Amino acid sequence: MKALLQRVDRASVSVDGKITGEIGKGLCVFLGVVVEDTEKDIAWLADKIVNLRIFDDESGKMNRSLIDEEGRMLIVSQFTLCGDCKKGRRPSWIKAAEPIFANDMYEKFVKEIEARGVRTATGVFQSLMKVEICNDGPVTLMIDSRE
Numbered sequence: 001m002k003a004l005l006q007r008v009d010r011a012s013v014s015v016d017g018k019i020t021g022e023i024g025k026g027l028c029v030f031l032g033v034v035v036e037d038t039e040k041d042i043a044w045l046a047d048k049i050v051n052l053r054i055f056d057d058e059s060g061k062m063n064r065s066l067i068d069e070e071g072r073m074l075i076v077s078q079f080t081l082c083g084d085c086k087k088g089r090r091p092s093w094i095k096a097a098e099p100i101f102a103n104d105m106y107e108k109f110v111k112e113i114e115a116r117g118v119r120t121a122t123g124v125f126q127s128l129m130k131v132e133i134c135n136d137g138p139v140t141l142m143i144d145s146r147e
Helices: 039-051 099-115
Strands: 002-015 018-023 026-032 062-064 072-077 120-122 130-144
Touching: 002 039, 002 072, 018 072, 018 120, 039 099, 039 130, 072 099, 099 120
Parallel strands: 026 072, 072 120
Antiparallel strands: 002 018, 002 026, 002 130
């Protein structure tokens, strides 16, 4: 499971011109599900993200987590994170999970985040989405549950 996360002051996602999810201060997480992902990957990644100390403390050091900040999380499904660009000029999607499995894992990830006390907002799985992000920092990290 792959997650690209960005610390944000605010973020929103819309489908067909209608906002489906928006947050204030927190994290925008783009989530890619790969074929071999399991529920262990969900638990590990959720724990890593909500406890990652990437928010500034009163001294300006990255010493606080999303939970410490009582921040929110916008979670957007993004199969393109699973693209392999090693060969040729067109990405290969062979590592990306099939839609039914990927949607199930995506929904379980959202529930896992919520179970850890974080309020979430989401996009719409398998839809063409417009994402607006006001980065804070910027702070952008890529996390792979398999690395």
